[in-house]
Amino acid sequence: MALADELKKEYELIHRRGYVLQLDCPDLAMERARFFQDDSLERFQKAVALHVEAINRACADIPPDRVRLHVCWGNYDGPHTHDVPLEAVLPLVTRARVGALSLPLGNPRHQHEHRVIARHGLPTGMLFLPGVIDTTTNYVEHPEVVADRLVQAVEAVGDRTRVIASTDCGFGTFAGSEMCAPSVVWAKLRSLSEGAALATRRLGGR
Numbered sequence: 001m002a003l004a005d006e007l008k009k010e011y012e013l014i015h016r017r018g019y020v021l022q023l024d025c026p027d028l029a030m031e032r033a034r035f036f037q038d039d040s041l042e043r044f045q046k047a048v049a050l051h052v053e054a055i056n057r058a059c060a061d062i063p064p065d066r067v068r069l070h071v072c073w074g075n076y077d078g079p080h081t082h083d084v085p086l087e088a089v090l091p092l093v094t095r096a097r098v099g100a101l102s103l104p105l106g107n108p109r110h111q112h113e114h115r116v117i118a119r120h121g122l123p124t125g126m127l128f129l130p131g132v133i134d135t136t137t138n139y140v141e142h143p144e145v146v147a148d149r150l151v152q153a154v155e156a157v158g159d160r161t162r163v164i165a166s167t168d169c170g171f172g173t174f175a176g177s178e179m180c181a182p183s184v185v186w187a188k189l190r191s192l193s194e195g196a197a198l199a200t201r202r203l204g205g206r
Contacts, residue, residue, distance in 0.1 A: 004054040008061075015062045022068045022102075023059075027051055028093055030074040032084035041088060048092045056097045065099035068129065072104045075169035077136040077179060080109040086116045094120075100127035104168035106134045106141070106149065114149075118156035128157050131168030132195065133188050136179050140187045146195020151202055160203045165196040 014021050028048050036044040059067050071093055073083040086103070093101065101122065105111055114130065122128060132149040133141055146165070154160045171185045172178055180188070 001054060001057060004058040008058040011058055011067075012061060015066055020066055020068060021059070021062065022070060023055060023098070024070045024072075025051070025055070026072050026074060028071045029084055029086075029089055030072060033073070033082040037082065041084070044084065045088065045092060048089055049095075052092055052096050056095075059097055063099075064097050065125075067098040068100040068102060068127075069093070069096050069098040070102040070129075070169075072131075072169050073110065075135060075173045080107075083109060086110065086113040087120075090116055090120050094123055094126070099125070100129055100164070102129035102131070102166055104131035105153065106131045106168045107136065108134075111149070114152045114156040117153070122157060122162075125162075127162050127164060128153060129164045129166040131166050133167040133192050135167050135169045135171050135188075138180055138184045140184060141191050141195070143191050143194035143198055146191055147198035147202060150196060150199035154199070154203060160200075160205060165192055165199070167192065 011021055028051060031047070032041075032044045036047065055069070071089070073080060103110075103113070103117075105114055117128065130149065130153040132146050132153070150163065150165055154163045157163055167188070171180055
């Protein structure tokens with residue numbers, strides 16, 4: 001909580017400068033396989049709850065609609081066979097006092113978990129930023145695939161105005177580490193844009 005009090009100063013400065021604050025929190029999912037692999041799921045969930053409490057403390061004086069929370073299982077092209085299921089952490093993560101939740105649903109390990117969103121729902125008014133582009137592979141998703149994923153996300157949330165197309169994670173999360181060639185990154189982002197336009201038309205928007 002002492003760290004949360006220090007980060008609070010930085011977060012509020014970012015907000016005062018007019019930016020939307022995005023909190024990148026792989027600890028809320030990825031750390032299950034890294035630092036809690038020998039512990040019970042319950043112990044990991046207690047850690048997640050504590051971290052969410054710290055987030056809320058640090059963001060207490062920022063309007064929730066100016067804060068986004070990104071949760072992921074690590075931006076690497078490994079097998080991910082020990083990832084904690086979204087089902088186990090979503091009810092804890094959605095306690096965060098934020099206006100938007102970003103989750104990676106474009107990769108093969110978690111693409112199905114839009115169903116978890118549908119079962120549990122999101123807090124009233126919370127935006128959903130589903131990752132519909134995998135940032136760890138040089139395969140370029142077809143716009144129709146992107147549109148399919150976005151439609152699934154909208155059906156899970158129940159309101160197309162609360163869904164914003166996104167990527168699973170950043171394309172360069174560590175200095176000097178690039179899994180996708182720059183030209184591929186731009187091609188993926190083009191597919192993201194085209195797929196979002198397709199999804200909008202399918203869902204009756206413009």
